[in-house]
Amino acid sequence: MSSKLLIIIPAYNEADNIEQVVDNLIENYPQYDYVIINDGSRDKTPVICKNKRYRYIDMPINVGLTDGVQTGMMYAYEHGYEYALQFDGDGQHDPKYIEKMVEAMSECDICVGSRFVDQKKPGGLRMLGSNIIQATIKLTTGKNIKDPTSGMRMFNRATMKAMARNADYGPEPDTLAHLIRSGAVVKEIQVEMHDRTAGESYLNFSRSIKYMMHMCFSIVFIQWCRKKIKLKGGIKK
């Protein structure tokens, strides 16, 4: 372990993107440790990781994003990292904002790399889902998270532990809402996100609708009766 931060890069069939993303991290941001979670990819992802001697964990079967990221959280927690960052393997996230996010961690438990802190959220159908999830989180927790669906989130040890130890803590907005209700302090930092460099996004129209419905239902009904956890060593409000 050489840095305080571990970047967790879940990768499922990301052979077209992973090289660019990880090479960028290694060349320009050597101060951060990273680990790729190869979630049972069926393409060349594991071959690339091996040949380029990337730091990677190989899941023997595909377990899905939730358990893949959780493996990264377990790794980060067990190896004593101060912070863990969930970072997309498809080139959407820009590592130049990581420094600001680390700085922000002194006053929060979870830092979200948000597209809409200073910038206004574009209207239209595309952001409708994001708006609805934002509204449900506001309704249930009283906190206004401007970009709840952002996949760039940094966790401190208290929230990392929660993510690593418990079942059903997916790297999704409903977990964010649950952690807020459990007393976690969330801060958003303005970031820019890029379009995918290659390949098609997992979220098409019908999947987006399904995702949004699933999240809203989970936040409104399920999180409400979920047992709150105790965050030890988190930021005091």
Add this chain to the structure above:
Amino acid sequence: MSLVLRFALVIVSFLVLVFVLKKIRRSQLYIDDAIYWIVSAFLLLIISIFPQIAIFASELLDIQSPANFVFLFMIFLVLIKLFNMAIELSVQKHRLNRLVQKLALMKDEEDHLKEDR
């Protein structure tokens, strides 16, 4: 409840009992998991032999036909079983994924030790 339905129920519940016991003998079903099937086949058998139970219950619940009570009762049993199986499945999913995670982390650790040597 018609005689035909009673007769059918007796045969079906008897067959279920035989089938379940056969599967246990061949160790294809844990005894723990078989208890539900044996008990519900037994209940069905009792209802078909003593239709008075179904008649009494249907009058009590204001159900027109005793046969409807039998259906309601069976649907209820099936729903409970279904829900329990959903729970079981979630537990299995969780355990499988935990195993995979542990395996992946242990393999990583091992590779590291090899490199250090």
